[in-house]
Amino acid sequence: MEIKKGIAVSPGISIAKSLIIDSEDYRIPRRSIKSSQRMIETQRIRNAFKDAIRDLTELETAQDSTASGKIKDIFAVHLRFLRDRSMRKKMTDMIQSELVTAAYAVSNVLDDIAQHFSTSEDAYMSERAADMYDIKRRLLKHLLGEKRDSIEKLTEQVVVVARELSPTETAGFNKKFVKGIASDAGGRTSHAAIVARSLAIPAVVALEDLTACVSGGDTVIIDGNRGIVVINPDSETIRQYEQYSQDFVELEHRLDAIRQEPAVTRDGTRITLLGNIEFPDEAELVLQKGGDGIGLYRTEFLYLNTETEPTEDDHYEAYARTAQILTGRRVVIRTLDLGADKYTQSKRFAREPNPFLGLRSIRFCLQNLTMFKTQLRAIMRASVLGDVKIMFPLITNLHELMQAKMILRDVMEDLDEESIPYNRDIPIGIMIETPSAALTAYSLAINCDFFSIGTNDLTQYTLAVDRGNEHVSTLYSSADPAVLRLIRTVTQDAHKAQIDLSVCGEMASEPEHVMLLLGIGVRTLSLSVPMIPEIKQIVRSVTMEDCNKLARKVLTMNSERQISAYLRNAATKILPEAF
């Protein structure tokens, strides 16, 4: 039994057999097979070779006289290797004697040959190593592609394990059979996370080397609440998780009962609970979970999962759909926040040495006006379809805000000239996520219509900690006294300027932080949609008086550890089964 920890990105518990999806672009880990699977794996190698030979022969004949001799040579070499019986025998022998998967045998043998060529002193020979890698990819593509197709022909429940998942790979996922997702790579906004949330199945990402530790058919537990994956659990662990899973489902049902109830404290203070979404399909879920609207629509998804830059209409369709699904409930659309950790998902943007401190988010937009205006136009066009608000991320000073507003006015003038309708009075807000913005919040507040505190980035910039860096990630905490003082300052400044304020970072989804935020003066929370019922339950279980007392006490504390312990204690008293 092995336990691995990653990032929980979609709640729930799932216990099922694993289905591994490898990618031919990455190293194939050594995986074992059972004795009884040897025949199948051997046959799969034969099929892969047959398919590869067929493809190459077609390509070769298609080339013919028009192509240069070089290309024909390459095909000739590849075909000869593919027809080499002794090479194939080496692979099938490996399967027979070492009980490894077809993909591994192929990978291993060809890597060996490639290695041998690349160490040759002869330049021509060493170049042939590239040919071997090419042949390997071709064979793996057939082997793995066949695996991918099998996703659509599932007959039993599985948990999908992969290095990462692309839109094409997840297109065939059927909720009836795919019961959970776990990946080596990824984060909260990676495709795997998004798909899992929209299918409402548990998912854990960023497990690093999960694919190397699991063999197809292994039983796997995915704990999407705590970000844990258990491989080949022992019977005691399975029993515990089955119990936990049952408790969780019961809790969900109970929470579901208060879905349509308002989020009001016991002493009558109404709290607004909004949802954070990445794409239109999640808007439906906001309503299902009893949210009052969307407090953060992250628009990067439009850029991260396609090959080409989205057009104005691509933007518009997404925003329009969302606004229509929400029918009059607020939709806060945040302009492009590309940069830093999201660079790794989009290969188009060049890497910087200090991405978090670099050309990201609004700065990037202000230096790429064509792209920025395209998005702004789409948002403005959608603004007539509902209660749409626009929000600029990472505003660090007044000048930046003024620039962004000026660009927006330009866009409005353009639309006027084209006689395209939009909401002239669209509320304009900003995200407070840096110390500079937090410390000058009042001057920003009198120049915009609302704030949303992005506690994730605010915490990182304030504490100077990259929470994605495993060496220092334990230093990251939103319950740090410095961060809390900034949150309070911002809340007070917003109140003074009489503008709306919400908190939209992960802190808003954390049960142990709800009372604190309410006590500091926050009345609107925008959170992870699946968590809305639970947070609502907490709101309905507390009094504002208790929250105020708690916040006052916490703000006198100087140690994050002391604060965390105190908050956990208070929270457990209120909603024992959530902890």
Place this chain on the structure above:
Amino acid sequence: MQTEQDSLEDEVHETELEIRNSDGLHMRPAMKFVDIANGFDSDISVSNGQTDVDGKSIMQVTMLAATFGTKLRLRAEGPDAREAIEALRELVEEQHFDEPTPN
């Protein structure tokens, strides 16, 4: 299992060949060699003194990395062993794989 008939037809022929083209037994000549070898029924093995490889396998023949001047021992066993040896000898020593030799 070999019948009496088989063992009568199975011949073994051997010869020694010297690589005469400047660039040695790189990919293109290796492919020619293997193509010709695969045209015969006999088992064909090639040795460079250190390793024995299957003359019909492009993977194994290229691994030999036989350079100009290398002496290879060729062994064919089967009904057309003599023809096989002859064809391969012609390719290596007379045609030099249709490649330039040092002059």
